[in-house]
Amino acid sequence: MFIGPPGSGKGTQALRVASRLSIPHISTGDILRAAVKAGSPLGRRVAETLAAGGLVSDEIITELVRERLGAEDAARGFILDGFPRTEAQARSLDEMRLPGSLLVILIDVSDDAIVRRLSSRRVCDACAITQSVAAGDGTEREACPYCGGNLVRRADDEPAVVRRRLATYASIAGPVLDFYRARHGPPGSEGSDTSQGFIAIDGLRHADAVTADILAFVARRDGS
Numbered sequence: 165m166f167i168g169p170p171g172s173g174k175g176t177q178a179l180r181v182a183s184r185l186s187i188p189h190i191s192t193g194d195i196l197r198a199a200v201k202a203g204s205p206l207g208r209r210v211a212e213t214l215a216a217g218g219l220v221s222d223e224i225i226t227e228l229v230r231e232r233l234g235a236e237d238a239a240r241g242f243i244l245d246g247f248p249r250t251e252a253q254a255r256s257l258d259e260m261r262l263p264g265s266l267l268v269i270l271i272d273v274s275d276d277a278i279v280r281r282l283s284s285r286r287v288c289d290a291c292a293i294t295q296s297v298a299a300g301d302g303t304e305r306e307a308c309p310y311c312g313g314n315l316v317r318r319a320d321d322e323p324a325v326v327r328r329r330l331a332t333y334a335s336i337a338g339p340v341l342d343f344y345r346a347r348h349g350p351p352g353s354e355g356s357d358t359s360q361g362f363i364a365i366d367g368l369r370h371a372d373a374v375t376a377d378i379l380a381f382v383a384r385r386d387g388s
């Protein structure tokens with residue numbers, strides 16, 4: 165299970181680790197967005213909530229996850245990304261009595277670092293490639309080195325918006341983290357020989373180093 169603030173690289177790491185371990189990457193957000201796009205009964209039920217940025221009900225999301233985890237491809241393991249988001253969802257996950265142990269991986273990055281990281285992110289308005297530029301206030305114009313288009317800062321990446329998104333994340337993730345902290349104690353950190361099922365990984369380093377630490381943690385826990 166991956167937990168981490170927006171801009172921490174959580175989604176990227178979840179995808180990488182799923183691919184390295186050949187297990188499915190189960191993102192509740194992806195499943196819901198696909199349902200909305202397909203206009204399925206589930207999609208029609210959740211479309212408004214998704215558009216408003218609210219949380220889908222615990223009942224709907226728990227049923228969706230229960231069904232997905234029952235699929236054959238999840239029998240050897242899976243990555244959960246975006247679930248559980250409430251303590252009730254965490255309890256429901258326990259009640260599913262899945263075989264094996266649940267590992268909680270927190271991608272830890274401070275708010276200031278995320279604001280810095282996202283505010284230096286630019287998207288080319290012509291070729292849509294994303295890249296990082298030297299810190300600035302976002303008002304200066306730079307040309308895309310690939311196609312010459314304008315590099316622009318997404319509205320979502322404005323520092324004030326990022327701070328708001330981080331505050332929302334903290335209010336939602338806090339209780340879920342407390343739930344697992346109460347069970348495992350405070351998370352171990354990478355490099356420590358933790359025997360716990362809960363680790364905090366410093367997400368500020370190079371993405372390859374983060375992936376390596378996560379895989380080492382999973383291997384240690386698999387072998388224990």
Ligand code: AMP
Pocket residue numbers: 192193194196213214217218219220221225245246247248249250253
């Ligand atoms: P995400 O891509 O994880 O940010 O999810 C996109 C949207 O899907 C969220 O803003 C919620 O509306 C909904 N969603 C995803 N996962 C959950 C969940 N575990 N509980 C409730 N709503 C969820």
